[in-house]
Amino acid sequence: MNLSSSPSPSSSSLARFGWDEGWEAEFSLYAVQGLVPGRVVRVDRGLCDVATPDGVVRADTEFVVPRDPMKIVCTGDWVAVDPEGSDPRYVRTLLPRRTAFVRSTSSKRSEGQVLATNIDHVVICVSLAVELDYARIERFLALAMSCSMGEALLREAADPQESGAQPVVVLTKADLVPDAVTRTHLVQDVEAGAPGVPVLTVSARDGDGLDVLAAITSGGTSVLLGQSGAGKSTLANALLGGDVMDVRAVRDADGKGRHTTTTRNLLALPGGGVLIDTPGLRGVGLWDAGTGVGQVFAEIEELAGDCRFHDCAHESEPGCAVLDAIGTGTLPQRRLDSYRKLLRENQYILAKTDARLRAEIRKEWKRKGAIGKAAMEAKRGRLR
Numbered sequence: 001m002n003l004s005s006s007p008s009p010s011s012s013s014l015a016r017f018g019w020d021e022g023w024e025a026e027f028s029l030y031a032v033q034g035l036v037p038g039r040v041v042r043v044d045r046g047l048c049d050v051a052t053p054d055g056v057v058r059a060d061t062e063f064v065v066p067r068d069p070m071k072i073v074c075t076g077d078w079v080a081v082d083p084e085g086s087d088p089r090y091v092r093t094l095l096p097r098r099t100a101f102v103r104s105t106s107s108k109r110s111e112g113q114v115l116a117t118n119i120d121h122v123v124i125c126v127s128l129a130v131e132l133d134y135a136r137i138e139r140f141l142a143l144a145m146s147c148s149m150g151e152a153l154l155r156e157a158a159d160p161q162e163s164g165a166q167p168v169v170v171l172t173k174a175d176l177v178p179d180a181v182t183r184t185h186l187v188q189d190v191e192a193g194a195p196g197v198p199v200l201t202v203s204a205r206d207g208d209g210l211d212v213l214a215a216i217t218s219g220g221t222s223v224l225l226g227q228s229g230a231g232k233s234t235l236a237n238a239l240l241g242g243d244v245m246d247v248r249a250v251r252d253a254d255g256k257g258r259h260t261t262t263t264r265n266l267l268a269l270p271g272g273g274v275l276i277d278t279p280g281l282r283g284v285g286l287w288d289a290g291t292g293v294g295q296v297f298a299e300i301e302e303l304a305g306d307c308r309f310h311d312c313a314h315e316s317e318p319g320c321a322v323l324d325a326i327g328t329g330t331l332p333q334r335r336l337d338s339y340r341k342l343l344r345e346n347q348y349i350l351a352k353t354d355a356r357l358r359a360e361i362r363k364e365w366k367r368k369g370a371i372g373k374a375a376m377e378a379k380r381g382r383l384r
């Protein structure tokens with residue numbers, strides 16, 4: 001194996017973990033210092049497993065422990081570690097994140113928990129075994145959108161062209177809806193509530209639609225979100241195919257055989273692309289995306305408190321503290337634009353959720369009405 005500290009020849013093995021020209025450019029500063037690039041596949045108690053051109057190595061995060069909990073080394077991060085020879089290796093720096101999946105830990109705006117970083121696709125899994133819950137799908141979509149906005153917070157010098165994570169809705173267990181026309185209607189229903197978001201049906205059982213999903217996940221890093229029982233693990237296994245063994249073999253490449261029993265939270269997919277599955281992401285449904293806006297843009301909400309008008313829209317109002325901050329340069333225009341975009345998206349989702357909710361309630365009434373009518377008729381029949 002090539003153990004050269006120059007990233008160009010040795011980092012080609014990192015391509016399967018998502019290494020690209022952008023990361024190479026970000027890393028060049030550390031390459032000249034002889035550091036080795038790698039992607040964090042697992043974190044626990046101040047240590048992490050890092051996939052490097054030398055195989056998976058254990059590294060200590062002591063030198064990169066930040067005050068800010070949002071900057072704690074996380075699964076999905078790209079880092080620079082010591083070259084081989086130092087034991088233990090240390091994580092020397094964290095490359096700027098492209099996206100971050102953040103969960104607010106409380107209703108206070110200060111604390112956030114980073115669940116996974118550098119995600120390109122948020123795959124929202126929805127089971128066709130039960131009736132579609134549109135409000136829930138929309139909550140997951142809001143979450144996916146907040147992931148793309150995480151970048152604005154964590155990467156001040158972000159390229160505005162970078163769009164962040166893309167959501168995709170996968171209707172799982174499609175084999176349970178054998179009628180193609182019904183399946184198409186269900187897809188159209190979900191599409192109507194999620195403009196611009198791809199919606200597909202997949203059956204892990206008979207393999208239908210798996211190729212379409214695999215094509216999406218083959219580029220970049222994906223996470224699977226969804227209710228318990230939505231079929232995430234089954235889909236992950238289907239995407240990983242027989243390559244799970246191969247992944248283990250790579251893990252042993254550090255030759256020390258110390259961590260062979262631990263699980264990884266980041267896996268290279270055999271068809272290309274990377275899958276992140278962390279326990280933290282599993283419970284993400286508890287997160288309220290609506291409150292996320294104020295947390296991600298806390299400084300804007302704080303400024304807004306000083307606006308002359310209570311309901312200031314920060315457009316052209318006199319005495320607007322937000323616009324003042326733009327004027328003096330303390331608040332970047334890009335931040336305000338991102339804030340407005342997310343607020344708009346949130347309002348749109350909330351409005352839609354309410355409409356859906358009303359439709360659901362109406363449907364439930366009708367259903368109950370029908371049951372009541374049937375029961376009445378049955379009773380009458382018996383009396384006759």
Ligand SMILES: Nc1nc2c(ncn2[C@@H]2O[C@H](COP(=O)(O)OP(=O)(O)OP(=O)(O)O)[C@@H](O)[C@H]2O)c(=O)[nH]1
Binds near residue numbers: 226
């Ligand atoms: N009919 C059918 N059943 C499926 C399919 N995929 C998964 N299932 C079943 O759905 C159930 C739940 O699947 P899981 O993959 O464990 O769901 P999960 O989302 O990982 O659930 P948690 O681990 O609780 O988050 C299991 O009994 C699976 O066998 C499918 O394509 N068709």
Ligand SMILES: [Zn+2]
Binds near residue numbers: 317
């Ligand atoms: Zn204002």
